[in-house]
Amino acid sequence: VDVTNFVLLELGHPMHAFNLASIEGGINVRMAHAGESLTLLDETTVELKDNTLVIADDNKALAMAGIFGGLHSGTDETTTDILLESAFFAPDAIMGKARQYGLHTDASHRYERGVDPQLQATAMERATRLILDICGGEAGPVVEAVNEATLPAQPEVTLRKARLKRVLGIDIADATVAEILARLGMQAAESAEGWVAKAPSYRFDIAIEEDLIEEVARVHGYNSIPNMAPVAALSMIPASEATLSLNTVKSVLLNRGYNEAITYSFVDPKIQNLLFPDSNGLVLPHPISADMSIMRVSLWPGLLQAASYNQKRQQNRIRLFETGLRFVPDAAAPNGINQQPMLAGVLAGRRLAEHWDGTDSAVDFFDAKADVEALLGLTGKSKQVSFKAEAHSALHPGMSAAVYLDDKHIGWLGAIHPQFTKKLGTNGRVFVFELQLSAVTQRDLPQAKAISKFPANRRDIAITVAENVAVGDIIKFIEKNSANQLVGLNLFDVYTGQGIAEGYKSLALSLILQDPDKTLEDAEIQAVVDSVVKGLESEFGAALRE
Known part of the structure; x- marks a missing residue:
């Protein structure tokens, strides 16, 4: 045993000595049988696993290959015939096996890291020489088994x-x-x-x-390697002033009292199918849980669940927004899914935080619309934005609008349908909006214009039109067909009731007129007003209210 330990230290190659008398038949290198037991040299008995390589005779295991010898086959003071083993085991065959049994030996330490696959014969001859010189005896034959195909090649x-x-x-x-x-x-x-x-x-x-x-x-x-600072050329990264950063967009909502939320991209299929019955979301093959098993087709399900969670914890004023991807099935897209960056928000409860000088009025449709208009105001395209009353499966029929930019549909705005309130776990009227993120991150650059030094003039007109006429259409018509002197237009009153025919409404509009080159005379101002009134009469059937 001392000789094998000395060879281990001298050559770095593990060896093992067997008591030849304890070996029955030949030597076999095989995988252990499940449940097979072996008593080790430290007199502990282990139950071998079928992934462990063993040295065995025809009847039993003798040792754990490359790790530990067996007590029964080990040498002692009565041993007269010994069998020396000098082997190469691939690191993959030994790696981690010792730790399975709570062992760490000199042999396993070296075999796990690799030994010289050409050193076995040298180690055998060295150990034989030392035993003959120190202990005496007679050397027997050397039996060698080699599989060249599995030995490591010298790279x-x-x-x-x-x-x-x-x-x-x-x-x-x-x-x-x-x-x-x-x-x-x-x-x-x-x-x-x-x-x-x-x-x-x-x-x-x-x-x-x-x-x-x-x-x-x-x-x-x-x-000997000198310290030399690396040399690198810095180049300016192209940046488009017309592209707004995501933080700029978020800041608008943060300044309006919102908090950013981050929800899961996979949602409850029951909630999503409830809000979007016509959607066919991507179902996960191995979901975390049953209520997180489908990819979202909108950011609303996650935000509504977050709103419900907060309302159940006595939060009476909720403003949450989120930016993220929605996953819309599309056969033409890569992997059949169109991933679209979106910006969505939810608001519910009080319009203002509780205060002694405030009111407890609840948010309404126009609060949500104002937030959307503030976002779209970043683009400098406010005149190209329009809101059209359209139906959506998740929204209240009388409080839903599609948002258009340059006549392209970019999102939705409205109140969640009351029939979903109980199933969503929300209280009161909850308003939501969702926009394509790309629509609010591209803006028109501002153009400098001279400021007129001449006075501005205001003229107010009151007209009556049918109730089904949209004010937005009237404002766009005036802006498009009025003279260049019109620099401001505002709706400041809507009235229905006594003095107004049934089915009609009264609209009060202010027109701000100004010329950059001269002071406008009353006749010029009146001509512009008359032109606006005449155009409204022919286009919308409007009448000037007396």
């Missing part, structure tokens, strides 16, 4: 001169590099591009070009 690694210089940043003479490789025991053939080195069998760590570069740097000396 041939190419080291390029250009790559060596690029990585280390210095020039090392070719003769010095060749000498270093030779001193490391490598057979290196030099060419114009570099060297092809064959690593010695005991160098398991040489596999790629960078391994050789590391060895050259180590032997050459890290202190």
Whole structure:
């Protein structure tokens, strides 16, 4: 035993000595049978697992290969005939096996990290010589079993001169590099591009070009590599002033009392199918849970669940928004899913935080619309934005609108349908909006214009129109067909009731007129007003209210 331990320290190769008398039949190297037991040299008995390699005779296991010998087959003071084992085991076959049994031995430590696959015969001869010299006796025959196909091949690694210089940043003479490789025991053939080195069998760590570069740097000396600051050229990154950052968009909502929420991209299919019965969301094959098993087609389900969670915890004023992807099935998109960046929000409860000078009025449709208009105001395209009353499966029929920018549909706005309130777990009227993020991150750049030094003039008109006429259509018509002197237009009153025919409404509009080159005269101002009134009469059947 002392001899095998000495050879381990001298050559770095583990060996084991068996009591030949305890071996029944031949030596077999095999995987352990499940439940097979073995008493180890430290007199502990282990139950072997079927992933453990063992040395066995014809009837029983003798030792755990590369880890620990068995007590029954071990040598003692009565042993007269010994069998020496000198083997190579692949690191993958031994790695982690000792820890399964709570063991850590000198042999397993080395086999897990790799030993020289060509050192077995040398170790055997060295141990035999020492035993004969110290203990006496007679050497028996050496039996060798080799499978060349499974033995590790000595890798041939190419080291390029250009790559060596690029990585280390210095020039090392070719003769010095060749000498270093030779001193490391490598057979290196030099060419114009570099060297092809064959690593010695005991160098398991040489596999790629960078391994050789590391060895050259180590032997050459890290202190011999001068400290040189890297040189890099900085270039300006192209930035479009017309593109707004996401933080700029978020700041608008934060300044209006919202908080940012982050919800899961996978939602409860019951909630999503309730709000979007016509959607066919992507179902996850291995969901976290049944209520998180489908990819969202809108950010509303997650935000509404967050609103419900907060309302149940005595939060009476809720303003939440989220930016993220929605996943819309689309056969033409990659993987059949169109991933669209969206911006969505939810608001409910009090319009203002509780205060002695405030009111407890609840938010309404126009609060949500104002927030959407503030977002779209970033684009500088307010005149191209329109809200049209359209139906949505999740929204109240009388409080829903589609949002258009340049006549392109970009989102929705409205109150959640009352029939969903109980199933969503929300209280009161809850308003939501959702916009395509790309619609609010691209803006028209401001154009400088001269400020008129001439006075502005205001004229108010009151007209009556049918109740089904949209005010937005009237404002757009006036802006499009009025004179260039119209610099401001505002609706400041809507009235129905006494004095107004049934089915009609009265609208009060203020027109601000100003010319950049002169002071407008009353006749010019009146001509503009008359033109507006006449156009409204012909387009909308409007009448000037007396």
